[in-house]
Amino acid sequence: MLEARHITVAFSKKTILKSVDFTAKPGRVTAIVGPNGSGKTTLLRAMTGDVSHRGDVVLNGQDIATMQAWELAAQRGVLSQATTLAFPFTVIEVVRIGLHSGTSGDVDRLAMQALNRVSLGHYANRFYQELSGGEQQRAQLARVLAQVWEPVLNGAPRWLLLDEPVASLDIGHQLEVMDIARSYARSGGGVVAVMHDLNLTALYADAVTILSEGTVQAQGTPAEVLTDETLSAAYGCRLQVNKIPSPGVPFVLPHAARSQTEAKVAS
Amino acid sequence: MSGSKNSAYQTTLLIFMIALWGAGVAPWVSAGAAQQADPYADVLSIGGSVTEIVYALDQGHRLIARDTTSTYPEKAAGLPDVGYMRALSPEGVLSVRPELIISENGAGPPETIEILEEAAIPFVVVPDDYSRDGVVAKIRAVGEALGAIQQAEALAAEVSVQLDKAVAQSGAYDGAPKKVLFILSTQGGRILASGTNTAADGIIKLAGAENAVTAFEGYKPMTDEAVSAAAPDVILMMDRGGDFGAADDELFAMPAIVATPAAANRAVVRMNGLYLLGFGPRTAEAVLDLNAALYGS
Amino acid sequence: MLAVSDISPPVDRSQTARAAHLWLALLLFSVSVACLAVGASGTSLWGAIGKLVTGKALTQMERVVLWDIRAPRLIVGICVGASLAVSGAVMQGLFRNPLADPGLVGVSAGAGLGAIIAIVLGSFMPVWLLTMTGNYLVPFAAFLGGWGSTLILYRMATRGGRTSVATMLLAGIALGALAGAVSGVLVYMADDSQLRDLTFWGLGSLAGATWTKAFVATPIILFALLAAFTLGRGLNGLALGEATAHHIGIRVQRMKNTAILIVAAATGAAVSVSGGIGFIGIVVPHLLRLWTGPDHRALLINSALLGPSLLLIADVISRVIIAPAELPIGIVTAVLGAPVFLWILLRRRGMVDL
Numbered sequence A: 001m002l003e004a005r006h007i008t009v010a011f012s013k014k015t016i017l018k019s020v021d022f023t024a025k026p027g028r029v030t031a032i033v034g035p036n037g038s039g040k041t042t043l044l045r046a047m048t049g050d051v052s053h054r055g056d057v058v059l060n061g062q063d064i065a066t067m068q069a070w071e072l073a074a075q076r077g078v079l080s081q082a083t084t085l086a087f088p089f090t091v092i093e094v095v096r097i098g099l100h101s102g103t104s105g106d107v108d109r110l111a112m113q114a115l116n117r118v119s120l121g122h123y124a125n126r127f128y129q130e131l132s133g134g135e136q137q138r139a140q141l142a143r144v145l146a147q148v149w150e151p152v153l154n155g156a157p158r159w160l161l162l163d164e165p166v167a168s169l170d171i172g173h174q175l176e177v178m179d180i181a182r183s184y185a186r187s188g189g190g191v192v193a194v195m196h197d198l199n200l201t202a203l204y205a206d207a208v209t210i211l212s213e214g215t216v217q218a219q220g221t222p223a224e225v226l227t228d229e230t231l232s233a234a235y236g237c238r239l240q241v242n243k244i245p246s247p248g249v250p251f252v253l254p255h256a257a258r259s260q261t262e263a264k265v266a267s
Numbered sequence B: 001m002s003g004s005k006n007s008a009y010q011t012t013l014l015i016f017m018i019a020l021w022g023a024g025v026a027p028w029v030s031a032g033a034a035q036q037a038d039p040y041a042d043v044l045s046i047g048g049s050v051t052e053i054v055y056a057l058d059q060g061h062r063l064i065a066r067d068t069t070s071t072y073p074e075k076a077a078g079l080p081d082v083g084y085m086r087a088l089s090p091e092g093v094l095s096v097r098p099e100l101i102i103s104e105n106g107a108g109p110p111e112t113i114e115i116l117e118e119a120a121i122p123f124v125v126v127p128d129d130y131s132r133d134g135v136v137a138k139i140r141a142v143g144e145a146l147g148a149i150q151q152a153e154a155l156a157a158e159v160s161v162q163l164d165k166a167v168a169q170s171g172a173y174d175g176a177p178k179k180v181l182f183i184l185s186t187q188g189g190r191i192l193a194s195g196t197n198t199a200a201d202g203i204i205k206l207a208g209a210e211n212a213v214t215a216f217e218g219y220k221p222m223t224d225e226a227v228s229a230a231a232p233d234v235i236l237m238m239d240r241g242g243d244f245g246a247a248d249d250e251l252f253a254m255p256a257i258v259a260t261p262a263a264a265n266r267a268v269v270r271m272n273g274l275y276l277l278g279f280g281p282r283t284a285e286a287v288l289d290l291n292a293a294l295y296g297s
Numbered sequence C: 001m002l003a004v005s006d007i008s009p010p011v012d013r014s015q016t017a018r019a020a021h022l023w024l025a026l027l028l029f030s031v032s033v034a035c036l037a038v039g040a041s042g043t044s045l046w047g048a049i050g051k052l053v054t055g056k057a058l059t060q061m062e063r064v065v066l067w068d069i070r071a072p073r074l075i076v077g078i079c080v081g082a083s084l085a086v087s088g089a090v091m092q093g094l095f096r097n098p099l100a101d102p103g104l105v106g107v108s109a110g111a112g113l114g115a116i117i118a119i120v121l122g123s124f125m126p127v128w129l130l131t132m133t134g135n136y137l138v139p140f141a142a143f144l145g146g147w148g149s150t151l152i153l154y155r156m157a158t159r160g161g162r163t164s165v166a167t168m169l170l171a172g173i174a175l176g177a178l179a180g181a182v183s184g185v186l187v188y189m190a191d192d193s194q195l196r197d198l199t200f201w202g203l204g205s206l207a208g209a210t211w212t213k214a215f216v217a218t219p220i221i222l223f224a225l226l227a228a229f230t231l232g233r234g235l236n237g238l239a240l241g242e243a244t245a246h247h248i249g250i251r252v253q254r255m256k257n258t259a260i261l262i263v264a265a266a267t268g269a270a271v272s273v274s275g276g277i278g279f280i281g282i283v284v285p286h287l288l289r290l291w292t293g294p295d296h297r298a299l300l301i302n303s304a305l306l307g308p309s310l311l312l313i314a315d316v317i318s319r320v321i322i323a324p325a326e327l328p329i330g331i332v333t334a335v336l337g338a339p340v341f342l343w344i345l346l347r348r349r350g351m352v353d354l
Helices: A040-047 A069-075 A089-098 A103-118 A133-147 A171-186 A197-203 A228-236 A253-264 B002-029 B048-056 B090-095 B110-118 B130-145 B149-171 B199-206 B224-230 B245-253 B272-279 B283-295 C013-038 C045-053 C060-095 C107-124 C127-157 C163-189 C193-201 C211-229 C232-236 C242-247 C252-274 C280-292 C298-320 C329-347
Strands: A002-011 A014-024 A029-033 A054-059 A075-081 A158-164 A191-196 A207-212 A215-220 A241-244 A250-252 B043-046 B064-067 B100-104 B123-126 B177-187 B193-196 B219-222 B234-240 B269-270
Touching: A002 B219, A014 A040, A014 A191, A014 A207, A014 B048, A029 A040, A029 A069, A029 A171, A040 A054, A040 A158, A040 A191, A040 C280, A054 A075, A069 B064, A069 B219, A069 C242, A075 A133, A075 C242, A089 A103, A089 A133, A089 B199, A089 C232, A103 A133, A133 A158, A133 A171, A158 A171, A171 A197, A171 B048, A207 A228, A215 B283, A228 A241, A241 B272, B043 B048, B043 C232, B048 B064, B048 B100, B048 B130, B064 C252, B090 B110, B090 C060, B100 B130, B110 B123, B110 C060, B123 B130, B130 B149, B149 B199, B149 B283, B177 B199, B177 B224, B193 B224, B199 B272, B199 B283, B199 C298, B219 B224, B234 B272, B245 B269, B269 B272, B269 B283, C013 C060, C013 C280, C013 C298, C045 C060, C060 C232, C060 C280, C060 C298, C107 C127, C107 C163, C107 C193, C107 C252, C127 C163, C127 C252, C193 C329, C211 C252, C211 C298, C232 C242, C232 C252, C232 C298, C242 C252, C280 C298, C280 C329, C298 C329
Parallel strands: A029 A191, A029 A207, A075 A158, A158 A191, B043 B064, B043 B100, B100 B123, B177 B234, B234 B269
Antiparallel strands: A002 A014, A002 A054, A207 A215, A241 A250, B177 B193, B193 B219
């Protein structure tokens, strides 16, 4: 269980999060969505211990404020939106950075497994800086996966905290990454992902939290939360939610954009 | 509060550690010096004036090496050079296997001198004083170190007479003494000039002139205005070779100098540095030369 | 698909890095022997060893040259070379920039100021201090200056338990300028001979190595080096940024504290015994990164082996090239280091982003 209770974050005068409660359960992919500036990333960073905040974050029953960095690292991996890299490390070396030095054979095998998982095994010995933006993002995901490779350790779930994991990926790799997240959850781990794409969210998330202006707008399953009213209110624009017939998954259509396109085509 | 206490503690600890190690090292440093037979055959001379005196005492054959500043007489230039006198390398000095080292004041660094003492090589430092008596005392000190007392007395007597004559002759001019500005360098348009208590100051006085700068001791950079205010009649510099015509034009065009009487008369004297400032056996000659150059006698 | 192998390191570099420990240790050993055997005086190391083995007495010349000159010089050289190279590697890791050097945290400026104060104002110091430090007033002042200015900078850059590396960098520039100004005033006050001392101090040299210096500097430097070797994983993590370093379990603030104290102690001690010696701190880690990769766990150890080797080679050159005189070692390292560094930069240009 990953719980955030009454999280308030303020930078100088501006309050980013106002007493937000958030819960993610292991075995599920929990998505956080909301418009730009709604506080999605800040909420995630409060839960990773990167942002000073009021309120408590409890990871597997323990307050993270009382945990050492290495204890946290053993229980959760974090994928940030953009990770810079100093020095010419190779891809496999980047993945290994996150691993505690065990026997080198094990470390190497685990790092390779993680790279293969994101289909980057053939780039293992390339320089990281030579990869494209999307490939770098997947290499970072491999690093995070390697850090918490077993979704369940000693009976306790481990967590992937992902900040826009598909932001710079093409559609094929978007699906690949979301499949990885889902299978991690299915194996007993927990996944929390900040998402931009509402349709991917609808396809992959088991639970969704909508943030707007620093407060929780709605929480529940995609079917419960992704509705015309909540989304239009949260994003401040007309959105229409349809259903893909066969699995009954919600499908969001941006209203204004469509009508504009039609207008252009007509003229 | 605790921070400053802490660092005071660290400092004390460090001092203590250094004292401790120093004490541990001390017994080795005081190794006994072996007595050697006089006179020393192989001599290392450090400092241009000392080397000159050694040659003037007819002891040049005993020199086995010299430092960078020892450029006169020409025979000296053929000797191995152990480097600049303030940055001597201990093994370099030992490698020429001197039995005696005679040095001007200021040889270093101290660590090297310490090791030379450890190696039990006699190290004689000759006193430095930029005056008539200073030259005589220097000659006596070098002679004593070399065991050439008689030659030294003879040379000292000769040089005393020459110097007295030179000084007397230099003092016999008409009118007011000329004000001389000694410029060590004009690097980057900045004038590095001599104040009091320098070899330059000494030689200017001996040559019957006045140092234009008495406001400070040693060599210091001067502002343009201070140079103008000092109003030197003559500029004195070291001769570094090259085209003097162009150098003079450049010198007198400098804003600091352009308004001085020296610039008006294009009065500049250039002399060899060791000859002018060495305070050795040739100083009497240098005094006369400088005097002649200043007063045109 | 383009062949990946033509631009990729052919093998996993962690193996190379471990093999490099051995090669570099061998190199350091050979260079050390050379350092004891080569010198202007032509005193033979082998002859002396032969005498020791057969129980004959050494001549005074042999004893002084081998024991009082070359041996402390070797030890001080190893310590200084290791300090400079490892401090360079640590600073580059900390600032995430391959051009960073200990100068950035004010060590050099502070040490320089300390040395200048000691050289110029030495005669005005209280008598007890002069008697206690003796000939070692300058190194002592340099160490205090380097250490002190780093702590001041560090305190300025630390707010609420977090040290801002950027603030430290900028404050370092300001402090350097201030130290430069104070030094300028002192240089103005200095007389001719003091100016010469300042110049030679600035060029650096191992010629002043004595047992006293070796005994004082060695424990400080050894301790700092051992502490530095624990920073490897932390600096690797920091290559991914402070946030990610925290995510993978590194106590970032504690690591920064340790790193800065290590650099201040090691560089302060090194600069105080040898004066300013450039390029080792930048060239050595850079060469090693090209050869065995940027993994700091191997890099720090290899720097501690290659740094002394290069410094000792430079030292041997400096003492024989114009023998019996000696070239300041700072000149040799600059003359050797600068072209190598440029060559590396130009050859790798565009290949890997610095």
